[in-house]
Amino acid sequence: MWGRTLQFLPNSKDREGLLPWVIGVMLFLCALSVASAVAIGTGVERWSRDLASNVTVQVIVADADERSRQTDAALTLLRATPGVEHATLLASADVMALVSPWLGDMPIDAGLPLPNLIDVALDGSTQINMQALDERLKATAPAARLDDHQAWLAQILELATVLQLVLTAVVAMVILSTVAIVIFGCRAGLATHAEPIAIMHLMGAEDSVICRAFDLRYLAHGIKGGIFGIGFAVITLWTVSSMASDLGEGLVSSLAPESSVSLWLLSLPLFAAILTMSTARLTVRSALRDMM
Amino acid sequence: MITFENVGMRYGMGTEILQDVSFSLEKGSFHFLTGPSGAGKTTLLKLLYLAHRPSRGLVNFFGKDLATLHRSELPRMRRRIGVVFQDFRLFDHLTAFENVALPLRIKGAKKIQVADHVEELLSWVGLEDRMHAKPATLSGGEKQRVAIARAVINKPDLLVADEPTGNVDPEMSRRLMHLFVELNKIGTTTVVATHDAELVNAINAPVLSLDKGKLSLTRAPDHSDEGQ
Structure with a gap:
């Protein structure tokens, strides 16, 4: 009946039910951005390696x-x-x-x-x-012209770097948006559950007891959202990968995530869960400190 | 045990709800708190169950000055105070047993101790066969008895009841008051806020009367029946 945490908060699916989905969508975007940034880096590196081992001489x-x-x-x-x-x-x-x-x-x-x-x-x-x-x-x-592809490759590298920076910015914005959404959700949750929290305080509950109840709830939201987001991202990347591999070698085929990247992506739900829980913990702690 | 000296209370920049309130509650005493609506009863009760700090004045709880009490010390202090509300304030998703067990669980009591104490207390309030019922299925009187059991499970030094009979019929009111008197007899300092003159007249206890934020003792304790 009782775990180590006192789950005094009633279920409020109607109010918080969408939060895992929002976290999932954010993680989906995050996963796609990370996979794309990593794949661009890998693809350009592969290209550079291939082109560095070849030069062309034109006799015009x-x-x-x-x-x-x-x-x-x-x-x-x-x-x-x-x-x-x-x-x-x-x-x-x-x-x-x-x-x-x-x-x-x-x-x-x-x-x-x-x-x-x-x-x-x-x-x-x-x-x-x-x-x-x-x-x-x-x-x-x-009449011979030596082309070591460096001028062209430098442009490609520049473009790839810009793309990677843009994708990193997207990841940062997605993470910050997720944090903001969790903070809003948490504050709404605190307002919704103001009375149970007040009663718990009056019964002598420390802030840590109240925080743990929120921690668990938001950890669950993070895990749920994380699994949904990463599941959808894996399906998307796998589809893109399959379609790209049909096109043969080249930039497009290099965009398919490698197995090491895929494994790293699979750890994102854990990251989402920890991020969600930590944000909720800080928000709740800060709000409780303002109460008597 | 509890002393208020020249206590004033206002919310934000509003007018003073309580003005120069002074009284003391001796250990094992029983007081009624009466007064018209808006007189400041709820505010005084909130100060008594440590939901607020006063705007001014001295409040001493169990030998400690509330003004110097750190926030981290409040939970321990609050565990010495039981609160009963007119609207019960039970957790609707928990059973009667779970509601009553909460204060013990907060204190970190062991599961077996919790079960023994809760069952014993629910039997005392006459709800031994409703232990696993949720509040939605309980009557007003049953809910209030669960709330009283929850308030006293930690054997508080002070029991504060805010209109505890406001939502129950006269017969249940008398039964609930009987519970408060029983608790007071075993040494729990009790303060019951009520509008019900009949209840006040039925029990020989001092009455703290609030009117426009000012407190007065309108009935001194009658000791004529002591020792009976």
């Missing part, structure tokens, strides 16, 4: 013979450079495939002066001075 010259001569010279230089695993000239068909989204399908012998593209794979263990390599390339093949 209108005359086909000259283009061919400079390409050979560039290939010879690249293959002799320490740290280059291999340098491969992309076939004309592959170059056509790359430009076809913009130019449409056309025969290889359409007469379009396409540059020669050399895919250079780096071994990753030897540090290469890209600026020096670019200068040596230009000395050997003046």
